[in-house]
Amino acid sequence: MTTPAILVDNVTVHYGEVLALDAASLSLDPARICGLVGMNGSGKSTLFKVIMGMIKPDAGTVRINGQSPSRTRREGGIGYVPQSEDVDWQFPLSVRDVVMMGRYGHQGFTRRASKADRAAVDEALDRVELGSYAGRQIGQLSGGQKKRAFVARGIAQGATTMLLDEPFAGVDKRSEATITRLLRELAGDGCTILVSTHDLHALPQLCDEAVLLMHKVLMHGPPELVLQPENLAMAFGLDVLNRDTASSETKPHPGTQTRDGQPRDGQPANGGRQAV
Amino acid sequence: MELLFEPLTYDFMVRAIVTTALAAVVCAVLSCWLVLIGWSLMGDAVSHAVLPGVVLAYIVGAPFALGALVFALVAVTLIGVVRNTSRVKEDAAIGIVFSSLFALGLVLISVTPSQTDLNHIIFGNLLGVSVPDLIQVLVLGVVAFAILILKRRDLTLYAFDPTHAHAIGLSPKRLGALLLGLLALTSVVALQTVGVVLVVAMLIIPGATAYLLTDRFSRMLVIAPTVSAVCSIAGIYISYYLDTASGAMVVLTQGVVFALVYLFSPRQGLIGTRMAKARRRRTVAAA
Numbered sequence: 001m002t003t004p005a006i007l008v009d010n011v012t013v014h015y016g017e018v019l020a021l022d023a024a025s026l027s028l029d030p031a032r033i034c035g036l037v038g039m040n041g042s043g044k045s046t047l048f049k050v051i052m053g054m055i056k057p058d059a060g061t062v063r064i065n066g067q068s069p070s071r072t073r074r075e076g077g078i079g080y081v082p083q084s085e086d087v088d089w090q091f092p093l094s095v096r097d098v099v100m101m102g103r104y105g106h107q108g109f110t111r112r113a114s115k116a117d118r119a120a121v122d123e124a125l126d127r128v129e130l131g132s133y134a135g136r137q138i139g140q141l142s143g144g145q146k147k148r149a150f151v152a153r154g155i156a157q158g159a160t161t162m163l164l165d166e167p168f169a170g171v172d173k174r175s176e177a178t179i180t181r182l183l184r185e186l187a188g189d190g191c192t193i194l195v196s197t198h199d200l201h202a203l204p205q206l207c208d209e210a211v212l213l214m215h216k217v218l219m220h221g222p223p224e225l226v227l228q229p230e231n232l233a234m235a236f237g238l239d240v241l242n243r244d245t246a247s248s249e250t251k252p253h254p255g256t257q258t259r260d261g262q263p264r265d266g267q268p269a270n271g272g273r274q275a276v
Numbered sequence: 277m278e279l280l281f282e283p284l285t286y287d288f289m290v291r292a293i294v295t296t297a298l299a300a301v302v303c304a305v306l307s308c309w310l311v312l313i314g315w316s317l318m319g320d321a322v323s324h325a326v327l328p329g330v331v332l333a334y335i336v337g338a339p340f341a342l343g344a345l346v347f348a349l350v351a352v353t354l355i356g357v358v359r360n361t362s363r364v365k366e367d368a369a370i371g372i373v374f375s376s377l378f379a380l381g382l383v384l385i386s387v388t389p390s391q392t393d394l395n396h397i398i399f400g401n402l403l404g405v406s407v408p409d410l411i412q413v414l415v416l417g418v419v420a421f422a423i424l425i426l427k428r429r430d431l432t433l434y435a436f437d438p439t440h441a442h443a444i445g446l447s448p449k450r451l452g453a454l455l456l457g458l459l460a461l462t463s464v465v466a467l468q469t470v471g472v473v474l475v476v477a478m479l480i481i482p483g484a485t486a487y488l489l490t491d492r493f494s495r496m497l498v499i500a501p502t503v504s505a506v507c508s509i510a511g512i513y514i515s516y517y518l519d520t521a522s523g524a525m526v527v528l529t530q531g532v533v534f535a536l537v538y539l540f541s542p543r544q545g546l547i548g549t550r551m552a553k554a555r556r557r558r559t560v561a562a563a
Contacts, residue, residue, distance in 0.1 A: 052443050074445035082439060091312060091436050092493045101433050105444035111429035137491040157444065 003066040005030040005161060005192035006051060011060035013046050020046040022215040023060065028194065030065070030160075033187045035203045035223060036196040038213035038235055044196045047213065048163050051194070052078055064161055072161070076105040079154025081147065081164040089139035095149050096134040099124055102157035124156035128182060144175020151182060161192045168199040180206045200227055283516045291405045292469075296508045296526060298417045299466045300478060304504035305424050306462050307483030308496045309455060313435045316480045317367060318352075321374035322456065323463040323475040325351030327381025330397055330467065335388060341416055341464045348460030351377055378472070400471030400523030402512065413465050420461045423454070425497075431455060432493055469508075470523035477527040478504065485534045488544040507533050 006028040013021040021043045028034050038044050049055040050062055053069030064072040072078055079102070102124070103117040113121075125131045128148040133141060141149060147167050154162050164183075168176050176199075183193055183206065195206065203210055203223045210226035212219040212235045219226050219234070226232075283289040310319050326344035333343030351373055358369040385394045396404065405413075424431070430451055433441050438448035459479075466475040482504035486496040511526035518525075540548040 052439075054439070054442055070445070073443060076444055078443045080440055080443045082437065086439070088312070088436065092487065092491050092496060093432070093436060094492065097493070098436075101437070101440060102444075104429065104433060104446070110426050153440070 002029060004028055004063070005032070005065055006194065007061075007063040007066075008047070008051065009061045009063075011047075011050055011057040011062065013043070013050060013055055013057050019215060021050065021057070024213070024215070024217050025060075026211060026217050026220065028192060028209075030192050031187050031190045032208045033183060033193045033195065033206060035207035035210040035226075036194060036213060037200065037203070037210055037226065037232075038196075042214045042235065044213055045165065048080075048165060048194075048196065051161075051163065052080065074105070076102075076157050077160045079151075079157050079159030079162040081150040081154065081162065081167060083165040084143070084146065084170050086165075087138075087146075089146070091138065093138055094135050095130055095138055095141065095152075096121060096125070098138055098149055099134075099152045099156050102153035102155070102159075105157065120156045120158075121152075124152040127155055128152040129178075142175065143170040144172065144178060147171060147175075147179055148182065151179070151186075155186070159191065162186065162194070164193065164195045166196055166198065168197055168202055176202055200232070203227060279517075280513075283513065288403055288405070289512075289516065291407070291410050292402045292522065293509055293512055295405045295410055295413050296402060296469045296512055297505045298413060299469045300482070300504040300508035300526075301501040302417045302421050302424075302462050303466050303475070303478035304482035304486075304500040305421060305497060306455075306458060307479050307481070307504075308486060308493070308500050309431055309435050309483070310459070310479060311483035311487055312493075313455075315455075315459075316476075317370050318456075319459060319479040320476040321355065321370045322348045322351055322459050323466070323479060324374045324472055325377040326460060326463050326467075327378050327397065327472050328384055329381075330464070331381050331384040331388060331394060334394060335384075340412065340467075341461060344464045344467075345457065345460045347377065348456060348463070352456055381472075396471070397467050398471050398473060399521070400467070400469050400474065402469050402522040402526075405468060409468055413468050416461055417465045420458050420465065424458060427451075427454065428497065470526055474523055474527045477530060481527075481530045481534050482507075485530075485537050488537050488541045491543070503533060504530065 004027040006026065008024060008026040010023045010025055011021050012019075012023050024043065024047065026047075036044050036047065046055065050057055051064070051069065053062070053073060062069055064077060069078070099121045100113060100117065103113065103120060104111050107113070107117060122131070125134050128151055130145060130148055130152060133145060138146065138149060151162070151164075167179060171179065180202065183195070187193055187208075197203065204227070207223045209221060210223040211217055212226050212231060214235045219231055284293075307319075310316055326347050329343030329345070329347030330340045331343075333340050354373045355366070355369045358364055358373065359366045364372070382398075388394060430441070430446065431454070433446070434448055434451035434455070438451075441448045441451065462479070463475050466478050470478060482500040483496065485503055486500035489499055490496055507529040508526045511529035512522055514520070514529065515522040515525035537545065539546050542548045542552050
């Protein structure tokens, strides 16, 4: 048996009184793309944080390629693509600057870029087809390009495990296809990818397998099986494949707009919601 | 020319200018991160909260920086505790902690003999900077500046994406603590020149000004200290010739320059962007 790329074994996490993960277990083979599906508050981001070692579980263990998360982190093995709303898009950094941050783990005390670092960044930028956008301020990219810039950071880093938090939020269909193709390529190179998404329709094209999360892992299998209405009903308690219900399930976040209010590809980046 | 050189014939003016320029540069560099992280209020809090530390250090004869660091730590810890263990929100927690500590500092000053010296900490005493003061500011300033510049990429990463910092094996907590420590050090540097009350201006205005002028962090790190140093020296000259409070004049000059940039910056300015648009329209019409 191969060592699982991501192994989450009986992990329980509490935030005070609130139970976020309840003996959740998940084993993911290398070079697979796995979609993580669940309601808000089902523990998706907690699961990410546990895998990255940002939260120590109350019980259970996490192994990445057989090693502890902290060891993998130090080796630069974990790449993370944040949710759009967690990024300050006005931050005065260029696309190249952001991708270069993937190299910091490989650099010395002052993080001075070597020739090899610069080459790795150029290569990653070409890989995601953002080479000609390298000098742009990150907020000046379209929704899909923003995501690809962060994927490029993971590539430049040499990550073997990539975690993507809602990569399709605020991204139009064409960019969604581009990102899907890119992730499939990366998986083809041996990268293990875990994607949390609300976009259930995109799941079968993107993922080799899917996980249904509701504090526990309710189900783990091929996307077609996991997406069966009766299975989704377990996690969501209603028929989510119906579009209207699906969007009512997205983020009832106070003060932010729904996915439909976010900037789409092809629109000026400052035309929509901006992170403050 | 004579207007420029006449003040320099006085030693106290030379010391004032050197101290101010140094404090202005260090504060300005730090301010680039503070305005981007959204720590302006934290800067305000720490720069006030160090007062009792400085006074106690004065009483026992320890270095000011030590007392300041201890009380910066106390302030940040207390803010965290109040925020996390009660229903009080962060801005209220910051307000409560820093004003209380500041008040404690004022009380300590009022019961300490030789009040004149310590009152200068509150409003600054630019023209009364002694040689030992200058040396202390010089040492602290250079140390803070060197750390900020050497660690600038990590600090920027921390400001932009602490989760990624964690994911590649760095410690966001440690980087945050480093930045707070540097904030405390820098506050001590700036106390000398503009005093506790106005330090926060030097810790926010230059970074905010530079942020309106560029989309590159590396350029902010050049623009902010340059603008700040020029404003500060200009402020001292103005206060010399108009006979006004020097520390306050330094801050006022920075504020005026910010206002000009806010209005006329070609990238972000209120009027500047409109003027640039009109110019483009004229060019198009002419073609």
